[in-house]
Amino acid sequence: MKIVILDDHSLFSQGLGEILKDNFERVDIVIYNSIDELTQQNLDYNSCDLLISDIELPGEDIFVFLNYVKSNFPKLPILVISMHNKLSVIRRCKELNIEGYILKDDHNLIIKVVKELTNGGEYYSPKVLKTLNILSIKENVLTPKEEQIITLVANGKSNQEIADELFISYNTIKTHRKNISRKLQVYTVADLIKYYYENYL
Numbered sequence: 001m002k003i004v005i006l007d008d009h010s011l012f013s014q015g016l017g018e019i020l021k022d023n024f025e026r027v028d029i030v031i032y033n034s035i036d037e038l039t040q041q042n043l044d045y046n047s048c049d050l051l052i053s054d055i056e057l058p059g060e061d062i063f064v065f066l067n068y069v070k071s072n073f074p075k076l077p078i079l080v081i082s083m084h085n086k087l088s089v090i091r092r093c094k095e096l097n098i099e100g101y102i103l104k105d106d107h108n109l110i111i112k113v114v115k116e117l118t119n120g121g122e123y124y125s126p127k128v129l130k131t132l133n134i135l136s137i138k139e140n141v142l143t144p145k146e147e148q149i150i151t152l153v154a155n156g157k158s159n160q161e162i163a164d165e166l167f168i169s170y171n172t173i174k175t176h177r178k179n180i181s182r183k184l185q186v187y188t189v190a191d192l193i194k195y196y197y198e199n200y201l
Helices: 010-023 036-041 061-074 086-093 107-118 126-141 142-154 159-166 171-186 189-199
Strands: 002-006 028-034 051-055 078-082 100-103
Touching: 002 010, 002 036, 010 028, 010 100, 010 107, 028 086, 051 061, 051 107, 061 078, 086 100, 086 126, 100 107, 126 171, 142 159, 142 171, 142 189, 171 189
Parallel strands: 002 028, 002 051, 051 078, 078 100
Antiparallel strands: none
């Protein structure tokens, strides 16, 4: 079995590699610190049984890379191991048909999820599914316009600036802000910004 690990933290990737070697017989672990390094080595994706990747690599767009892999090698299962338990990240992985997603503190699940994915299954950890389910409910309550306003508030825009940018009245923005507060049960700008950074990139 050949497993490729893509992570810029060498200590984590090497430790993960040792765990896999200790728990699987005849496993070949290949570690890359960046997409650029992987590309330069001309990796034969068809020879791989599993790709394990972090979701945040400095200066690189991991989603473009994952989309490339899934589009050209759809049979290669991908496991994301990330510190990010955010709806926007998880949802993007779901949209790309990523088979597995666990958090870096879900270390007790690594053997289980590798077995599941290499046997043709899918696995998102309970913590990730909880985030996906709870936040999806909240998200479905919000309108696209309200989500847009949350983003603009988090970026430091005033109500008047938001109204000007969206070409709607100041009073309409105030109404949207009241509805957002009621739906999310957040009543200060600080809490709204905290909600944004906890749940969106």
